Amino acid sequence: MAGILIYSDKTPYALELVTAGQIVAKDLGLPLQAVSINDADQAVELGKRVEVYKIANDDINLADTAAVASALKQTAEQVSANIILLSSNRRGKEVAGRLAQSLQAGCLSDVNSFTINSGKIECSRNALGGATVAVQQIETANQVIAIMPKAFEKAPEGSGSLHELTVEVRPRIKVLEVKPKAGDSVDIEAADILVAVGQGLENQGDLAKVEAIAKALGGEVACSKPIATDKKWLSEERIIGLSGKKCKPSLAIVMGISGQVQFTVGIRDAKTIVAVNNDENADIMRMADYIMVADLEDVLPELIQALS
Amino acid sequence: MNIVVAMKQIPDLQQVRIRNRQPVFEDVPYTLGNIDKNALEAGVALKEALDAKLIVVSAGNEELEDTIKEALAAGADEAYLVIDDSLDNIASDTSATLIAAAIKKIDDVGIILFGEGSGDNYSGQVASRVAEILELPEVGYAKEIELNGQSLRVTRSLEESEELVEVELPTVITVVSEINEARIPAVTQILKAGKKPKEVVSPHELEIAIGSVQVTTLSNLAPETDRKQIVVKSVDELVKALTTEGLIGR
Numbered sequence: 001m002a003g004i005l006i007y008s009d010k011t012p013y014a015l016e017l018v019t020a021g022q023i024v025a026k027d028l029g030l031p032l033q034a035v036s037i038n039d040a041d042q043a044v045e046l047g048k049r050v051e052v053y054k055i056a057n058d059d060i061n062l063a064d065t066a067a068v069a070s071a072l073k074q075t076a077e078q079v080s081a082n083i084i085l086l087s088s089n090r091r092g093k094e095v096a097g098r099l100a101q102s103l104q105a106g107c108l109s110d111v112n113s114f115t116i117n118s119g120k121i122e123c124s125r126n127a128l129g130g131a132t133v134a135v136q137q138i139e140t141a142n143q144v145i146a147i148m149p150k151a152f153e154k155a156p157e158g159s160g161s162l163h164e165l166t167v168e169v170r171p172r173i174k175v176l177e178v179k180p181k182a183g184d185s186v187d188i189e190a191a192d193i194l195v196a197v198g199q200g201l202e203n204q205g206d207l208a209k210v211e212a213i214a215k216a217l218g219g220e221v222a223c224s225k226p227i228a229t230d231k232k233w234l235s236e237e238r239i240i241g242l243s244g245k246k247c248k249p250s251l252a253i254v255m256g257i258s259g260q261v262q263f264t265v266g267i268r269d270a271k272t273i274v275a276v277n278n279d280e281n282a283d284i285m286r287m288a289d290y291i292m293v294a295d296l297e298d299v300l301p302e303l304i305q306a307l308s
Numbered sequence: 309m310n311i312v313v314a315m316k317q318i319p320d321l322q323q324v325r326i327r328n329r330q331p332v333f334e335d336v337p338y339t340l341g342n343i344d345k346n347a348l349e350a351g352v353a354l355k356e357a358l359d360a361k362l363i364v365v366s367a368g369n370e371e372l373e374d375t376i377k378e379a380l381a382a383g384a385d386e387a388y389l390v391i392d393d394s395l396d397n398i399a400s401d402t403s404a405t406l407i408a409a410a411i412k413k414i415d416d417v418g419i420i421l422f423g424e425g426s427g428d429n430y431s432g433q434v435a436s437r438v439a440e441i442l443e444l445p446e447v448g449y450a451k452e453i454e455l456n457g458q459s460l461r462v463t464r465s466l467e468e469s470e471e472l473v474e475v476e477l478p479t480v481i482t483v484v485s486e487i488n489e490a491r492i493p494a495v496t497q498i499l500k501a502g503k504k505p506k507e508v509v510s511p512h513e514l515e516i517a518i519g520s521v522q523v524t525t526l527s528n529l530a531p532e533t534d535r536k537q538i539v540v541k542s543v544d545e546l547v548k549a550l551t552t553e554g555l556i557g558r
């Protein structure tokens with residue numbers, strides 16, 4: 001039994017997984033198949049690219065990880081797949097561990113890239129909070145790999161086919177309400193210039209100045225995690241780092257952020273980094289191209305002036 | 309009812325230095341994962357509301373007996389520890405097997421709390437694996453937990469949405485750091501906490517044989533960084549330098 005199966009609850013990520021799956025399929029000489037659960041539109045999209053199995057089953061709620069993992073296990077068995085590629089978004093990661101356990105599979109999540117060497121998929125993922133990049137491979141026959149969103153391009157249309165599949169699950173979780181998060185559709189990963197602020201920003205009122213600077217530069221405002229999750233001054237969409245976005249702008253101006261690894265992992269691929277901090281020994285200073293030891297209270301108005 | 313919180317002992321990442329791209333662990337003390345501390349805090353709140361006992365479960369090397377005092381000081385009533393020399397840098401599947409086996413030894417477990425990810429590995433696997441082994445439902449990424457009779461109402465925080473779900477006990481829950489502000493116990497409390505009940509077992513006593521290796525690590529290096537490190541004294545100097553480089557004012 002050997003083959004590759006891909007699944008994501010989100011269609012864009014599923015299309016990225018097609019690209020990743022095609023690479024593995026070609027190198028290992030294995031068939032590639034996809035599964036879509038309770039998402040007819042996704043099944044159609046996937047069916048233009050790969051052989052896709054469509055599951056329609058009211059007992060499966062995507063919030064019910066046990067049900068989704070069980071459906072995927074049954075699919076893997078029915079289509080003879082041993083390598084399962086999932087998306088490493090929150091739902092995907094949660095399913096990954098559960099599915100791996102039920103398949104007695106090794107599992108890697110948050111995989112940024114991979115290469116294939118002597119039949120093994122060598123996966124790169126951040127380790128030690130982002131301080132290092134670990135290259136790891138799964139040794140078991142069954143493998144579950146969860147791949148970071150946007151690590152691969154979406155696969156273009158090609159040829160594929162659509163089939164139906166039935167699975168049986170026992171529902172355990174009841175969803176009472178789904179609320180979209182406060183609408184902020186900013187895509188900081190796509191921005192060429194980022195102005196990032198952290199807890200060194202003392203007053204929420206000063207955010208207007210940060211926004212003015214970003215606007216003058218034609219960039220976007222981004223932030224460290226506490227600014228969004230603790231202070232709730234900006235949306236979570238704007239978080240840079242391990243649990244936020246991994247950005248590669250040409251220029252990142254990082255102000256009042258200490259530079260702990262969980263943050264820097266999201267910005268270390270920037271071409272140029274400017275760090276502004278009132279502590280010359282802040283970790284962020286060590287990874288900056290331009291270092292400015294100064295108080296934000298002074299720097300913000302001066303920057304606005306200099307850029308206008 | 310007993311509430312279990314699983315907390316992982318990790319090297320204090322703030323103190324890990326990089327030398328020749330290699331992480332250096334020498335003299336780095338152990339601590340508990342940050343998000344695990346939020347899981348503990350959530351456990352304390354539930355324990356008070358349910359009049360339950362809060363038991364911290366952990367698997368690790370022999371330093372764990374000392375590391376876990378912080379959890380006992382921050383509100384856990386008891387500790388159940390799986391300790392062995394070999395449990396250093398422990399793999400996700402091994403952690404899950406040991407934690408699940410430990411939980412089976414504890415009576416009347418209603419709620420099992422985890423961090424959304426461990427501080428060092430952050431793979432988000434262990435809770436799901438434990439839930440699968442114990443055949444329990446799970447609710448991940450909880451930012452709010454509310455008691456509702458015999459069930460829990462949990463708000464989970466996903467990337468684009470929040471989901472309010474209802475789940476019957478027993479259940480596995482993982483929390484995100486936003487759920488609460490974890491208390492930091494005073495040093496004197498940590499010292500006193502050493503007296504709280506602790507059960508220490510070996511994997512052998514749990515009748516668990518550590519399975520064959522599922523994942524091997526080929527390398528683990530800090531990415532290369534090559535930064536200019538130019539100190540600028542004023543905003544004008546900075547703007548000039550960035551303009552010269554063609555980074556701004558295009």
Ligand SMILES: Cc1cc2nc3c(=O)[nH]c(=O)nc-3n(C[C@H](O)[C@H](O)[C@H](O)COP(=O)(O)OP(=O)(O)OC[C@H]3O[C@@H](n4cnc5c(N)ncnc54)[C@H](O)[C@@H]3O)c2cc1C
Nearest residue numbers: 198199200224225241242243244256257258262263278296
């Ligand atoms: C599993 C895990 C995942 C995480 N994921 C992320 C993530 O994705 N992104 C993230 O950002 N964090 C993440 N964190 C949190 C991370 O560890 C840090 O706590 C966080 O990045 C710190 O944010 P900060 O730099 O804004 O705040 P602080 O560390 O408090 O730093 C504030 C900085 O501002 C400077 N400052 C203070 N006042 C001024 C002033 N007036 N002028 C100029 N400078 C000033 C200070 O010197 C200091 O350097 C994660 C943590 C964990 C455990």
Ligand SMILES: Nc1ncnc2c1ncn2[C@@H]1O[C@H](COP(=O)(O)O)[C@@H](O)[C@H]1O
Nearest residue numbers: 315316367422423425426431432433434
């Ligand atoms: N060895 C361990 N002992 C106790 N709890 C653990 C251990 N490993 C992981 N955990 C728990 O599982 C969660 C997820 O870990 P991980 O899958 O490594 O990201 C952590 O936040 C802890 O709550």
